[in-house]
Amino acid sequence: MVDQGGSGGLVRPAEVEGRSMVVLYGSETGTAEDIAVELGRVAERLHFQTTVDEMDTFKLADVLRASLVIFVTSTTGQGEMPKNTLKFWKNLRREKLNNTNCLRSLRFAIFGLGDSSYQKFNWAGRKLRARLLQLGATEFFRPGEGDERHENGIDSIYLPWHQELKATLLADYPLPESLSPIPDDVLLPPKYSLELAPTMQRELPTRLKASDMARSLHDDDESRFLGSRNKSAALSHVDHAPTQADRAYEHWIRHKASFPADIARRDAAFERDEPQRYDVLDRDNILKDDPEKYLLQPQPACLMESPPDYPLPIPEGHFARLVRHDRVTPADHWQDVRHLRLQVYVGEAIFREVVDHSSQLTIVLWPKNYPEDVQELIIQMGWEAHADTPLQLLSVPRALYVDKTRTPTLRHLLTHNLDFTAVPKRSFIRYLVHFTQDEREQERLVELTQTGNEQEFYDYTCRPRRTILELLRDFPGVKIPYGRVLDLFPVIRGREYSICNGGLSLSRAGSNHMLTVELLVALVEYKTIIRKPRQGLCSRYLKHLPVGTRLVVQLNAASGPRLVVNLPSMKRPMIAVATGTGIAPIRSLIEDRGRAAGDTLLFFGCRNRAADFHFAREWPAYPNVKVHAAFSRDSIEPDPATTTTSPAPSDTLAQSLELVYGAKDTVQYDSRKNYVQHLIRKHADEVGTLMRRNPIVCVCGNAGRMPISVRNAFLDALVLSKVVGNKEEAEKWLANPANLTFWQETW
Numbered sequence: 010m011v012d013q014g015g016s017g018g019l020v021r022p023a024e025v026e027g028r029s030m031v032v033l034y035g036s037e038t039g040t041a042e043d044i045a046v047e048l049g050r051v052a053e054r055l056h057f058q059t060t061v062d063e064m065d066t067f068k069l070a071d072v073l074r075a076s077l078v079i080f081v082t083s084t085t086g087q088g089e090m091p092k093n094t095l096k097f098w099k100n101l102r103r104e105k106l107n108n109t110n111c112l113r114s115l116r117f118a119i120f121g122l123g124d125s126s127y128q129k130f131n132w133a134g135r136k137l138r139a140r141l142l143q144l145g146a147t148e149f150f151r152p153g154e155g156d157e158r159h160e161n162g163i164d165s166i167y168l169p170w171h172q173e174l175k176a177t178l179l180a181d182y183p184l185p186e187s188l189s190p191i192p193d194d195v196l197l198p199p200k201y202s203l204e205l206a207p208t209m210q211r212e213l214p215t216r217l218k219a220s221d222m223a224r225s226l227h228d229d230d231e232s233r234f235l236g237s238r239n240k241s242a243a244l245s246h247v248d249h250a251p252t253q254a255d256r257a258y259e260h261w262i263r264h265k266a267s268f269p270a271d272i273a274r275r276d277a278a279f280e281r282d283e284p285q286r287y288d289v290l291d292r293d294n295i296l297k298d299d300p301e302k303y304l305l306q307p308q309p310a311c312l313m314e315s316p317p318d319y320p321l322p323i324p325e326g327h328f329a330r331l332v333r334h335d336r337v338t339p340a341d342h343w344q345d346v347r348h349l350r351l352q353v354y355v356g357e358a359i360f361r362e363v364v365d366h367s368s369q370l371t372i373v374l375w376p377k378n379y380p381e382d383v384q385e386l387i388i389q390m391g392w393e394a395h396a397d398t399p400l401q402l403l404s405v406p407r408a409l410y411v412d413k414t415r416t417p418t419l420r421h422l423l424t425h426n427l428d429f430t431a432v433p434k435r436s437f438i439r440y441l442v443h444f445t446q447d448e449r450e451q452e453r454l455v456e457l458t459q460t461g462n463e464q465e466f467y468d469y470t471c472r473p474r475r476t477i478l479e480l481l482r483d484f485p486g487v488k489i490p491y492g493r494v495l496d497l498f499p500v501i502r503g504r505e506y507s508i509c510n511g512g513l514s515l516s517r518a519g520s521n522h523m524l525t526v527e528l529l530v531a532l533v534e535y536k537t538i539i540r541k542p543r544q545g546l547c548s549r550y551l552k553h554l555p556v557g558t559r560l561v562v563q564l565n566a567a568s569g570p571r572l573v574v575n576l577p578s579m580k581r582p583m584i585a586v587a588t589g590t591g592i593a594p595i596r597s598l599i600e601d602r603g604r605a606a607g608d609t610l611l612f613f614g615c616r617n618r619a620a621d622f623h624f625a626r627e628w629p630a631y632p633n634v635k636v637h638a639a640f641s642r643d644s645i646e647p648d649p650a651t652t653t654t655s656p657a658p659s660d661t662l663a664q665s666l667e668l669v670y671g672a673k674d675t676v677q678y679d680s681r682k683n684y685v686q687h688l689i690r691k692h693a694d695e696v697g698t699l700m701r702r703n704p705i706v707c708v709c710g711n712a713g714r715m716p717i718s719v720r721n722a723f724l725d726a727l728v729l730s731k732v733v734g735n736k737e738e739a740e741k742w743l744a745n746p747a748n749l750t751f752w753q754e755t756w
């Protein structure tokens with residue numbers, strides 16, 4: 010019988026004086042964090058007193074207290090440090106530390122994670138390492154650089170690196186004779202823990218327990234209100250009786266710091282109202298202001314029971330409500346793209362900032378799990394008896410947002426906080442060996458994670474994008490103790506999207522300090538060898554999200570320079586390149602710059618004119634915006650400048666490039682394709698004219714090849730339009746910030 014709390018029969022690391030390890034990570038989407046946690050486990054097995062945490066939680070002085078420090082960081086943006094390292098990194102870069110040798114007592118190792126399709130491969134790790142060495146720190150082990158592009162992903166480099174690290178640690182920091190390392194097959198105590206709440210606490214939320222998980226937020230808050238009213242009545246014998254709706258609403262507001270109560274009261278009417286379903290058609294310019302509404306298909310029917318829209322206590326979060334949800338690509342198109350509109354309460358300060366400055370914003374949404382998936386997992390694991398019992402959380406991962414004013418249940422954590430539809434990591438599978446009595450299952454789980462079987466592990470997990478829930482279905486003997494869920498399951502992370510509107514369309518509903526934020530989201534769906542279509546958690550969540558759903562979101566400034574700061578910046582010419590949903594931040598910029606903006610050249614790439622030429626009907630409303638669209642799957646349209654006896658337009662271009670470069674193979678030019686880079690070359694004269702006028706140049710869309718091809722096309726266009734004489738000069742010209750302001754947002 011597996012111990013459900015999961016705390017029996019554990020071996021703890023011994024306390025050896027002066028033997029301590031700190032593992033600090035910087036991570037955007039959890040990969041580096043996972044590796045840091047695994048390295049922490051390695052250190053614990055070698056009896057180091059170990060701490061694993063985000064870089065930003067540590068001061069330099071704290072770092073110096075540990076005998077050894079391992080840094081694990083991914084690279085984000087264009088060679089940038091992850092968000093949760095920025096404070097630490099800023100401290101480390103202070104000028105006054107230069108030439109002080111202040112880190113001479115620090116002994117460190119570093120593992121960087123990156124993707125070699127980015128120009129600045131692993132730059133975060135490299136920058137960090139260079140600075141640590143500059144400040145006198147000593148590297149006790151060679152640096153590692155994992156590459157997502159490698160055949161087996163980061164593991165191809167990480168696995169041998171961490172084996173070697175382990176051997177180095179044992180050799181250079183030997184254990185006292187009385188101690189030996191804790192073997193890999195022995196279970197360590199959980200890092201995070203929870204237990205059933207004491208009976209008194211359990212009694213308070215019984216009304217919550219009894220209610221259905223799919224209830225609305227109002228019901229939920231009402232229960233919470235009634236729960237807390239019972240509690241205060243028991244304590245003070247005072248029982249007020251305001252209307253339930255008012256109390257529930259007040260309760261909701263008071264718990265959310267970023268939403269000032271006075272604004273909340275004023276906006277109470279909005280909260281109670283149904284979302285407006287019909288346009289007032291006699292409003293001026295309704296068709297012009299909202300043209301996309303009249304092109305779209307009806308909102309898809311919600312086929313699944315939605316997760317409850319309980320608001321998570323997200324730091325610096327804002328309340329939002331989904332007010333429109335449309336699929337914008339035809340049902341038979343390969344890609345399901347959604348246009349969402351949210352009303353977001355931001356408070357006066359942020360509202361002013363957005364109105365006064367630009368809307369180069371991103372929005373972060375936290376997806377949730379569907380009740381039917383949660384129920385399946387509960388049954389599969391045999392957690393029915395405890396699923397709705399209030400829990401006491403003793404220690405939780407940093408990114409787990411739970412409302413401290415209530416005792417959550419296991420079902421609540423599985424719905425709102427834990428991601429069991431993620432692809433299982435190796436450490437997860439290794440853990441499971443302890444939780445099945447079936448020898449064949451144990452054998453198979455060990456086999457999957459053994460050194461040398463990386464290919465098999467990838468074939469089972471990453472390639473088919475098998476989820477944790479599916480893996481658990483394959484191993485019915487595995488029964489994870491509920492006490493281990495925080496240790497085993499990854500935390501649901503927010504997903505960041507560029508907003509796709511700006512200017513007045515963002516802030517016109519401004520009387521209540523409410524922004525109307527639009528998103529253009531391509532739902533991620535894969536076909537793999539597993540028959541069931543694969544979906545990312547957020548895509549699955551968004552796909553069925555009904556209008557009216559309430560969410561808590563974060564708004565962040567997008568990376569890179571502010572492009573619309575004053576009138577002169579709006580009057581600057583702009584060359585924008587976007588592919589697919591990369592048009593989102595560009596549309597936002599175009600709306601911000603308004604109709605009197607400087608000349609704008611937009612190169613847009615998608616598959617078909619009819620299916621995914623997003624916002625096509627809006628562009629003619631902007632007199633200074635000229636659009637060149639490349640439809641990669643439509644046959645190339647005939648160029649009126651050429652006759653049937655002339656070479657195809659692309660061939661003509663190839664010839665002119667040959668003239669410039671002297672030989673065909675010196676340019677990466679594919680004469681039979683129709684992508685944005687080909688249009689940039691084709692319209693080199695227009696590009697050159699704007700390039701001469703100190704433009705803003707933006708590239709948004711897929712990471713990987715696209716930005717590199719676009720850059721090459723710009724180099725060619727600079728030569729073709731005679732801005733410079735040759736490609737070397739073009740390289741220098743493009744790199745000089747005096748010639749242009751460059752902004753890239755790729756993902």
Ligand SMILES: Cc1cc2nc3c(=O)[nH]c(=O)nc-3n(C[C@H](O)[C@H](O)[C@H](O)COP(=O)(O)O)c2cc1C
Nearest residue numbers: 036037038039040041083084086088123124130131
């Ligand atoms: C938006 C974005 C930007 C990225 N930029 C870079 C980059 O400039 N250089 C690089 O080597 N890798 C880059 N990567 C790859 C990540 O570093 C890599 O996927 C890593 O495994 C992510 O780890 P994390 O989940 O801990 O953040 C980028 C990934 C994303 C999603």
